[in-house]
Amino acid sequence: xxxxxxxxxxxxxxxxxxxxxxxxxxxxxxxxxxxxxxxxxxxxxxxxxxxxxxxxxxxxxxxxxxxxxxxxxxxxxxxxxxxxxxxxxxxxxxxxxxxxxxxxxxxxxxxxxxxxxxxxxxxxxxxxxxxxxxxxxxxxxxxxxxxxxxxxxxxxxxxxxxxxxxxxxxxxxxxxxxxxxxxxxxxxxxxxxxxxxxxxxxxxxxxxxxxxxxxxxxxxxxxxxxxxxxxxxxxxxxx
Amino acid sequence: xxxxxxxxxxxxxxxxxxxxxxxxxxxxxxxxxxxxxxxxxxxxxxxxxxxxxxxxxxxxxxxxxxxxxxxxxxxxxxxxxxxxxxxxxxxxxxxxxxxxxxxxxxxxxxxxxxxxxxxxxxxxxxxxxxxxxxxxxxxxxxxxxxxxxxxxxxxxxxxxxxxxxxxxxxxxxxxxxxxxxxxxxxxxxxxxxxxxxxxxxxxxxxxxxxxxxxxxxxxxxxxxxxxxxxxxxxxxxxxxxxxxxxxxxxxxxxxxxxxxxxxxxxxxxxxxxxxxxxxxxxxxxxxxxxxxxxxxxxxxxxxxxxxxxxxxxxxxxxxxxxxxxxxxxxxxxxxxxxxxxxxxxxxxxxxxxxxxxxxxxxxxxxxxxxxxxxxxxxxxxxxxxxxxxxxxxxxxxxxxxxxxxxxxxxxxxxxxxxxxxxxxxxxxxxxxxxxxxxxxxxxxxxxxxxxxxxxxxxxxxxxxxxxxxxxxxxxxxxxxxxxxxxxxxxxxxxxxxxxxxxxxxxxxxxxxxxxxxxxxxxxxxxxxxxxxxxxxxxxxxxxxxxx
Numbered sequence: 137x138x139x140x141x142x143x144x145x146x147x148x149x150x151x152x153x154x155x156x157x158x159x160x161x162x163x164x165x166x167x168x169x170x171x172x173x174x175x176x177x178x179x180x181x182x183x184x185x186x187x188x189x190x191x192x193x194x195x196x197x198x199x200x201x202x203x204x205x206x207x208x209x210x211x212x213x214x215x216x217x218x219x220x221x222x223x224x225x226x227x228x229x230x231x232x233x234x235x236x237x238x239x240x241x242x243x244x245x246x247x248x249x250x251x252x253x254x255x256x257x258x259x260x261x262x263x264x265x266x267x268x269x270x271x272x273x274x275x276x277x278x279x280x281x282x283x284x285x286x287x288x289x290x291x292x293x294x295x296x297x298x299x300x301x302x303x304x305x306x307x308x309x310x311x312x313x314x315x316x317x318x319x320x321x322x323x324x325x326x327x328x329x330x331x332x333x334x335x336x337x338x339x340x341x342x343x344x345x346x347x348x349x350x351x352x353x354x355x356x357x358x359x360x361x362x363x364x365x366x367x368x369x370x371x372x373x374x375x
Numbered sequence: 376x377x378x379x380x381x382x383x384x385x386x387x388x389x390x391x392x393x394x395x396x397x398x399x400x401x402x403x404x405x406x407x408x409x410x411x412x413x414x415x416x417x418x419x420x421x422x423x424x425x426x427x428x429x430x431x432x433x434x435x436x437x438x439x440x441x442x443x444x445x446x447x448x449x450x451x452x453x454x455x456x457x458x459x460x461x462x463x464x465x466x467x468x469x470x471x472x473x474x475x476x477x478x479x480x481x482x483x484x485x486x487x488x489x490x491x492x493x494x495x496x497x498x499x500x501x502x503x504x505x506x507x508x509x510x511x512x513x514x515x516x517x518x519x520x521x522x523x524x525x526x527x528x529x530x531x532x533x534x535x536x537x538x539x540x541x542x543x544x545x546x547x548x549x550x551x552x553x554x555x556x557x558x559x560x561x562x563x564x565x566x567x568x569x570x571x572x573x574x575x576x577x578x579x580x581x582x583x584x585x586x587x588x589x590x591x592x593x594x595x596x597x598x599x600x601x602x603x604x605x606x607x608x609x610x611x612x613x614x615x616x617x618x619x620x621x622x623x624x625x626x627x628x629x630x631x632x633x634x635x636x637x638x639x640x641x642x643x644x645x646x647x648x649x650x651x652x653x654x655x656x657x658x659x660x661x662x663x664x665x666x667x668x669x670x671x672x673x674x675x676x677x678x679x680x681x682x683x684x685x686x687x688x689x690x691x692x693x694x695x696x697x698x699x700x701x702x703x704x705x706x707x708x709x710x711x712x713x714x715x716x717x718x719x720x721x722x723x724x725x726x727x728x729x730x731x732x733x734x735x736x737x738x739x740x741x742x743x744x745x746x747x748x749x750x751x752x753x754x755x756x757x758x759x760x761x762x763x764x765x766x767x768x769x770x771x772x773x774x775x776x777x778x779x780x781x782x783x784x785x786x787x788x789x790x791x792x793x794x795x796x797x798x799x800x801x802x803x804x805x806x807x808x809x810x811x812x813x814x815x816x817x818x819x820x821x822x823x824x825x826x827x828x829x830x831x832x833x834x835x836x837x838x839x840x841x842x843x844x845x846x847x848x849x850x851x852x853x854x855x856x857x858x859x860x861x862x863x864x865x866x867x868x869x870x871x872x873x874x875x876x877x878x879x880x881x882x883x884x885x886x887x888x889x890x891x892x893x894x895x896x897x898x899x900x901x902x903x904x905x906x907x908x909x910x911x912x913x914x915x916x917x918x919x920x921x922x
Contacts, residue, residue: 160890161475161482161559171484171558178550182584189592189622193607196618279603300606300613307605311596 156341169345176349180356183319187360190315194308194367201301206372207288208305211276213267217369220263221361227256228358231327231351238347243334246347250331253354257324264317271306278307309368316364319357326350386789386886400486401889406472407787408493409463414856416459416500419507421852423452428811428845434832442828446513447529449826451506453516454534458541459500461772462630465637466583467496467548469779470576472787474552476880477570479561479898481890484554492547499541506530506537515826517627520608520619524600532601535594542587545633549583552576561879563898567661570878570902571654574661575640578668582629582636586672590626593619620682624675632671634768635735636664638775639706642728645782646710648876649725650717653903656709663702670699680751689748696746703739707732722874723797727778730805734770738763741816756826759819762812770808777804777855782874784859789867789886796858803851810844877904 155165162168198205234249275283284299291297330350333339339346387403396404427448430438439445471489475482483489506512512534514523523531556569556577569577596607597619606612608619647654654660676684676692710732719725741763744750754760777800785791814837819825823834830838872881879902883892 159486161480161484161486163895167558171554174557175485175550175554178553178584182546182550182588185585186588186592189589189625192622193592193596193618196615200615278605279599282605298613304606304613307599307603307607311599 156339156343156345172345172349173352176352180352183356183360187312187315187363190308190312191363191367194312197301197304197308198371201298201304203295204297204299204301205305207291207297208302208309209368209371211271211274211285212309212369213270214369214373216263216267217365220260221365223256223260223263224358224361227253227260228355230256231354235348235351238342238344241342241344243342247331247334250327250334250347254324254327254331257320257327261317261320261324264313276306277310278303282306312364312368316357316360319360323350323354323357326353385889386884387889388789388886389889398490400482400490402471402475402483402486402489403787403887403891405489405493406468406470409467409471409496412493412496412500413460413463413468416455417852419504420452420456420460421849423448423455425845425849427452428842430828431830431838432842434830434835436828439828443513445828446515446826447511450512450515451503454512454538455503455507456768457516457630457634458538459496459503461634461768462541462545463496463548464634464772464776465641465779466552466576466579466633467492467544469572469641469776469783470548470552470579470637473783473880474555474573474576475559476786476883476887476891477573477878477902478556478559478564479879479892479896480555480559481892481895483551484559485551488547489551492544492551495547496541496544499537499539499544502533502537502540506533517623518594518597518619519623520597520600520616521610521614524597524607525609525611532598535598539591539594542591545583546587549580549587552580553584556580561895561898564879565898567658568898568901569661570640571643571657571660571664572637572640575636575643575664578664579633579636581665581668582633582671586626586629586633589622590630593622593626596622617679617682617684620679621675624678625672628675628678629668629671631764631767632667634772635775636667638731638735638772638779639664641775641779641782642710642731643706644876644878645724645728645778646713647903647905648782648874649720649722649728650714651720651905652713652715652717653901653905654709655712655715656705657901657903659705660709663705666702667699670695670702674699674746677746677751680748681755693746693748697743700739700743703735707736707739721798723792723794723801724778724782724874726798726801726805727774727781730801730808731771731774731778734766734774734805734808738766738770741766754819756824757819758815758823758825761825762815762819765812765815770812774804774808777801780855780859783880784862785869785873786880786885786887788859788863789869789884790862790865791869791873792858792862796854800851800854800858803847803854805851807844807847807849807851811841811848812844814838814840814844878902 156168158165158168162171230249230252234246234253237243237245237249271277272281274285275281276285282303284302288297288299288302327350330343330347333343333346387401396408399405399408426438427445430436430445430448432438436442436445439448471483474480510530512527512529512531514527514529514531514534518531518535556573560569599605600607600609600612600614604612606614608614608616610616643654643660674692674696676688677696680689680693710728721729741759745754745760745763781792781797781801818834818837818841821834823830867885869885871883871885873885874881879896879898880887882896
């Protein structure tokens, strides 16, 4: 929604105007900046509740069937999950540097940092795709090709394990990581648009507000992963 | 400040072409778009209710072809009325129209987002109408699992989609209001000079922003379970149906306050104006709105006393539900105290507001009965519950909405309506409503379950009374539609402030100019500067003449 305030001049080589466009409902630029920022924070509050509902469902099933959840979690690739965490934290660093560059009006740095951010986001999605493919190969996708792995089936005859809860973990895993990936795709699109606007000098002003608000969103998507990673991957790493 | 040079002398209704409406970003026009939309949905939901009441006139099923058709009918009545009429009603119509005017702003913070939220509702609403045409849903508006995910062979997934999409409209509206109230207030418009309507909508917006996403997740999981046949909520597949109820009511109980809080805000505007008294206990009313929003998030379990949640959870949810009565009662007492020794005038908006106070009190007190675990177990899933929530949602929310429409109609259209017909409609609605729903309290207490197509013959007298009341109620709802539309044929004659009200919205023209104010006002006083002798102190120029 923050792109609402961006302004596109008619021709690509137009000189950047020094002042951002002031929308008619605002009194001054400071008010306009504040509204965009508060708007994004409120939107992120909505998003927290969105993931919160899922995490509540996860918590219920983890509480009522801890051993199945722990067993299922071992079928995830912790190494790739860890790699993805590093990638996403790195992208947050470069996003923070991009916001700083926008504030300093350093267009060259801004472009570079935006490009790095988007590229790291794409890397994350690539790694995630590899993981999904591995899970597909292991027949772990519920509703498509799910089969209880042989060693789990063997265990469940000796232990009181409910194989349906084992499958449930993967339902939640795909729903949560899928929703996160969707948010990341939106984030990459946003960052790319910001990079394009900067590159073609289509911002009126330096685009500081827009970059900052995009940054808030990006950091949020990153933080969601910081919660998902331990919740899904690190349940029972030792065994 | 260059943008301020773009001022229009014309009022906001001046362009008539369809495109100027469909692409408008003016909050006032978007409010009217919402008004047309929800009026349509109100009559769709009302038609479903009419057929249900006709069916229930006799103990045997005779109007509808099958019990299944009855199931689809009450489901569509609930889904349409709740998600496409009540939730958007006051926030999206009156809130959109009034918040910028009341806080002295030219528009909401995000006008394009505001228009988008209307289109999002239209998409969700179109799906809902499509479902209605192509066969319907039979789960009840609550979509309880595992019936909805595994057994119902009706259009559950499209219905879930419609609700999911409509939810985003609600979120975007709430987000826009929160940002607007935080950042767009006119100079001098401090938080404690905000009209109580704005406080009420601010609290409502908090619920919309924080509650709706949880409903979205709940219905999305229903769709996943239904489409992929994986166990999330169905116990046969290893799922937990109680989890669905928790997620669903985490939103759907606070949703009652999305419907009710704005009506309380409307009443807090109308009562001081027609009593010529400053509101009694301004801060208490303001904070009670926020308290209702916060406590409203902690009581969802009272819908699940017989669902198998733990006894201790039931006791705590029962206690917290009693707590909500405190801020609600604070409001009722303060409105009543405002009228004390005032010069009360019984114009149409005031009649609706008084009706609201009476019916809400009834609904609230029966709510306390239902919050007591023992009584709830006795009357659970009976008409007692149906009567209770209709006293809150129809007696409360709809009375408030109609009161607000009558109060601000001169501002929206620039026209007055026939006062005689207005009073007549308020009385008709009040009488018709009580005749419809009071017998249902008795029916429920005698043990008639809700959502049944047929019933034992001994319940017929009370059911006939209820149906007779519904037909009176229908007249009461059609009347305003007729005379309000008819008033548009006349030239604008209302003047800026026909009720001699003191809010900021009455200081600009009726209908207001495109960007609301010729010049952004500087606020130097609170919103309720009334005096019983005759409030000449307030006039249209925004100066504080009483000092």
